[in-house]
Amino acid sequence: MLRLGTVSGGSRTFHTARDDGVLLELSDVVVSYSRGALALRQHDALPAVGGVSLSVRVRQSVGLVGESGSGKTSLGRSIMRLAPLTSGRISVAEPGTGDADGSGRVARRLARSVQIIFQDPYSSLDPRHSVERIVSDAMRVHRLAPRAERPARTADLLERVGLPAAFAKRYPHELSGGQRQRVCIARALAVQPKVIICDEPTSALDVSIQAQVIELLQDLQESEDLTFLFITHDLALLPQLVSSVAVMYLGRLVEVGPTREVLDNPRHPYTVSLVSAAPVLGQRRVRSTSRLLKPDDAADGATEGCSFRPRCWLYPTLDAEQARRCEEESPDLPQTRVEIGRRAACHFEDLVEARQPSTI
Numbered sequence: 001m002l003r004l005g006t007v008s009g010g011s012r013t014f015h016t017a018r019d020d021g022v023l024l025e026l027s028d029v030v031v032s033y034s035r036g037a038l039a040l041r042q043h044d045a046l047p048a049v050g051g052v053s054l055s056v057r058v059r060q061s062v063g064l065v066g067e068s069g070s071g072k073t074s075l076g077r078s079i080m081r082l083a084p085l086t087s088g089r090i091s092v093a094e095p096g097t098g099d100a101d102g103s104g105r106v107a108r109r110l111a112r113s114v115q116i117i118f119q120d121p122y123s124s125l126d127p128r129h130s131v132e133r134i135v136s137d138a139m140r141v142h143r144l145a146p147r148a149e150r151p152a153r154t155a156d157l158l159e160r161v162g163l164p165a166a167f168a169k170r171y172p173h174e175l176s177g178g179q180r181q182r183v184c185i186a187r188a189l190a191v192q193p194k195v196i197i198c199d200e201p202t203s204a205l206d207v208s209i210q211a212q213v214i215e216l217l218q219d220l221q222e223s224e225d226l227t228f229l230f231i232t233h234d235l236a237l238l239p240q241l242v243s244s245v246a247v248m249y250l251g252r253l254v255e256v257g258p259t260r261e262v263l264d265n266p267r268h269p270y271t272v273s274l275v276s277a278a279p280v281l282g283q284r285r286v287r288s289t290s291r292l293l294k295p296d297d298a299a300d301g302a303t304e305g306c307s308f309r310p311r312c313w314l315y316p317t318l319d320a321e322q323a324r325r326c327e328e329e330s331p332d333l334p335q336t337r338v339e340i341g342r343r344a345a346c347h348f349e350d351l352v353e354a355r356q357p358s359t360i
Contacts, residue, residue: 010085121180
């Protein structure tokens with residue numbers, strides 16, 4: 001069995017509040033997993049994220065989308081110190097500065113600033129603990145409330161997420177899927193975070209419950225001044241969840257921009273493929289998704305140039321000189337420091353709309 005270890009060398013730090021309003025800043029973030037005892041050389045590491053830079057402003061909601069294996073969950077977990085930060089820097093706006101990779105006071109401050117809601121609410125809750133203990137444990141660890149006050153604070157948190165205070169005495173197996181996810185949200189709110197990472201928070205729920213959880217998250221953002229990073233593969237949910245979207249492919253960002261603009265007029269061939277396969281309300285449907293996106297194992301041979309080239313539907317339509325550029329040059333995503341503007345990592349994004357396969 002392959003045993004995965006960690007390859008760490010990046011830094012997690014704090015930055016003071018700035019005029020540009022950036023709360024969470026990722027700079028050239030690289031996440032790799034070693035092969036444990038088999039990692040004899042540096043290049044034996046398994047790359048998951050390959051140099052992502054992204055800025056998220058206060059009270060902004062950003063969606064991180066892509067196929068399974070694109071690296072979006074590894075990126076989100078690296079922010080929470082649940083995945084190794086091989087290189088790069090992750091910075092959160094907070095009074096004072098310091099390296100948060102250690103296990104002391106600074107690391108606890110980072111944990112308070114950023115919380116995560118996992119995909120499966122049942123597996124992320126300890127079945128041996130009551131709801132009250134699950135929610136109040138964070139208050140104890142971060143010394144936010146004396147023991148006598150924790151039950152009342154827990155009851156208040158449960159009511160804020162739409163659960164009766166009496167649910168504090170229940171256990172995870174006594175709750176429905178939607179109720180468990182509300183408990184997970186209450187647990188995240190217990191430390192008064194600034195940023196919440198939502199890793200597919202509705203994918204394990206029934207459709208009717210999904211709508212309730214989405215509405216709850218939207219209400220909490222307004223009432224608690226929260227900043228959200230939503231990780232999802234469901235493009236149909238994006239207009240309801242986020243104002244901006246970042247598209248990932250093989251560990252890199254390939255397109256970013258305002259959600260509606262990206263869905264209505266994608267500028268990267270990969271984003272076109274994703275949109276064509278998603279039931280996005282109001283979008284024209286592509287006749288055959290298979291024409292747009294080849295199997296993901298086709299990308300294994302792309303060692304130089306554009307990593308998406310082996311799966312790209314635009315590449316076969318290019319002339320010889322244009323094709324050579326795709327084969328030799330890796331397109332970079334132009335970066336902006338403050339907020340997500342409209343940009344794509346494609347040499348010929350001006351041709352994407354004109355040469356899309358026929359639509360209906």
